[in-house]
Amino acid sequence: MPELPEVETIARGLRRALVGAEIVAVEVRKAKMAQAPTGLDFAESLRGERIAGIERRAKVVVIALGSGRRLLTSLRMTGRLVVQRPEERDFPATYVVLALADGRRLAFADVRTFGRMRLIEPNEPWDADIGPEPLERAFTAERFGAILAKRRTPIKALLLDQRRVAGIGNIYACESLWLAGIRPSRPAGSLWGPARERLRRSIIDVLERAIEMRGTTVDDYVDAEGLKGGFQNALAVYGRLGEGCPRCGSPIRRTVIAGRGTWWCGQCQR
Structure with a gap:
């Protein structure tokens, strides 16, 4: 299961590759893997968004969007979050694909399907019950x-x-x-x-x-x-x-x- 170092490594790689990129299309191949606020469609809500920043909180990759919303990805046991070029084949068990304006795509794959992508509204306190980060100064x-x-x-x-x-x-x-x-x-x-x-x-x-x-x-x-x-x-x-x-x-x-x-x-x- 990806832990802090793995998720931090993924977040840093995504930050280098994706900040500023525009999401032009979203394909959800397994509905339970992609969640959105009540009344919103996951794919439609992401279309046209620009990736403003990417961070990590605990074991979660946090993608900040231009609208102020955030896209949270929990990899759980076997999840993978990989940037792919147009000519590359999908990883096995790819269930969510974010197509980008430059032809690349962000693929979320998970053989065991325990992982989740979750779209949340601005300022939603999703991590209120999570403890301090051990690599921050507050971990005194x-x-x-x-x-x-x-x-x-x-x-x-x-x-x-x-x-x-x-x-x-x-x-x-x-x-x-x-x-x-x-x-x-x-x-x-x-x-x-x-x-x-x-x-x-x-x-x-x-x-x-x-x-x-x-x-x-x-x-x-x-x-x-x-x-x-x-x-x-x-x-x-x-x-x-x-x-x-x-x-x-x-x-x-x-x-x-x-x-x-x-x-x-x-x-x-x-």
Whole structure:
């Protein structure tokens, strides 16, 4: 599932390629994949819009339109958002296509069809329940401490909760906890002082390094150009059951926390 680094990589690629482009036609091949405000037709509402900007919020690509509306894309498990030239074939399972005035198209493909494109009105507070962005200045030691305070939830489960911290998924929760030397099942509220700050800094470090390497391709992820990421080659624990811990050499373990596979080192994560 694309997490913060993958969605950030996609958003940056789309921003370079699409800002200023005009949408001249929209094809929706599976209705549930494209949603619009009540009373509006998704395709008709987008036709003639100009792309004014592209950002990321949590795991969502946010396309700002000239009218003030925004087009939100949640990739979920297997979604792809790719810019294609006129001569290129569609990706398999392409269900929404935005045709641009210069002949290119923005294709939304999703084999499992869990992803969604959603058109929203200006100023709609769609992200009010999403937590702070871990790569923004507001993600301070004090803010992180308040998020963890008195929580009995396992720290791994808390990091996956988008209401607490935005954008972190299974891969980067595992990697951040390993880098910080913290056991994934440890109660979040038990982290104090140096351990808590070590985790905050580890989250930032892991996410920044993953963005530099254009994300992690384990299964389906590709960026806006259709290229795979590179951080899978730098993973310390995720998906490495039985292999030696890069820090201490002990075999990597796998348990399940919050319904998700969790890879960790039983020797050096406390």
